[in-house]
Amino acid sequence: MTEAAFRVLRAQVFALYNQHSYAAALALIEQQAPLFPQYESDLLFWRACLASTMGDQAGAIGWLQQAADRGLWYHERMLRDPDLDSVRGTEAFAQLQVLFQQRYAQAQAVATPQRRVWEPAGAVQGLLVALHGANGSIASDGDYWQPATAFGWRVAMLQSAQLWSPNRYHWADPAQALAELRQHLAELVPPPLTVIGGFSMGAALAVRAVLSGAVAVNRFLAVAPAIRPEQVEPLLAHADPHTRGYVVIGDLDSLSQPVQEWVVTLQQAGVPCEVEVCRGVNHDYPPDFTATVQRGLAFLAA
Structure with a gap:
């Protein structure tokens, strides 16, 4: 199954x-x-x-x-x-x-960091780097992100070297997680239009890495990001002026309100950031995630 x-x-x-x-x-x-x-x-x-x-x-x-x-x-x-x-x-x-x-x-x-890359059939629109959530892997999350190739995006699904259980991984050590992300980006040679996406803990890593300026990428697509307003606000002082973000959160997610709060904070700080609130969704990917990714990438490519 x-x-x-x-x-x-x-x-x-x-x-x-x-x-x-x-x-x-x-x-x-x-x-x-x-x-x-x-x-x-x-x-x-x-x-x-x-x-x-x-x-x-x-x-x-x-x-x-x-x-x-x-x-x-x-x-x-x-x-x-x-x-x-x-x-x-x-x-x-x-x-x-x-x-x-x-x-x-x-x-x-x-254990070592792993990566799988899917190429689009035609011209490359940009690079989408995807990060799994806690207790995730390429196998668990890759199928959610791979369909972005249909929209012209090269998709690189990353897998942490930090083990959670057999064949399941996490990003709990922030320094190691950031080091792995930087190494992957160096090897991928990202084009100007690059987006770092992720789910839950992986989404939190994407938000931190982009807003803090720790990586030379200024676009993030965060799904059910496990990060709170007090963790996001200090990062704004380091954000690239051209940063854009797209956030996806379920209305039943316990972090729904805090996440929407920090999205408003970004908007008030002049950072273009859209939030897509998915009805009836808890801490998970929305049912029609492919359409969500298409909307998010279109906004981030603008």
Whole structure:
């Protein structure tokens, strides 16, 4: 099944979780898991969290142990999830933590930045550099950005070297993230019309990199950017006078209002920045993201 289908399942599971319907969420995962073998790591972790939340310590440890038996591991930040509090003090959990940390360290030691580039069929309009969100990858986010080639854009999907879980990555170390972004840009030799886009944590990196002047790019396309007004406002003093931004945010996203606030701040500072508020969308890509990208790139190319 595709990443888009998995995102639908995730939304359904999280909706049940938010309704405290933990048993129903677990049953849904059990029903759908055979359709998503490539997301086994996520599904086992969700099961462990749900079991722990329901007070089923044996079940929670069992799911984590199954992940260990499959050669999987989880970042220490994931293991701090409050949903695992019921098993946190157990010897079995402590042993799994040690094993997962060892596997993480081994995997992180050999992880390197990755990039995939898609070329347009005709003349190149510009370069779109895309950054995945936390717990993302080229595989998870690439299909959202690749269709921009149909509008004449060369698309470069970047993947962080910072591991979150097997085949999932994040940008939590800002210095390392910026260094990787700069290296990719140097190798891509960006044309004058270059846009840095991203989702969630990747969108926050795009906004920071462009507004701070840390990269020689003055266009950003931020989808569900995980960045707040107090983090954006200090960057304006360094912004290129020709900066333009396009922001996409769901009206159900917990960051919807703060994001719209800093967009207004940019506009008041003279930075052309449009915001597209997507109805009925939480912290995710909107359903018709290809049309959104087309609108955003048209605005940024003006």
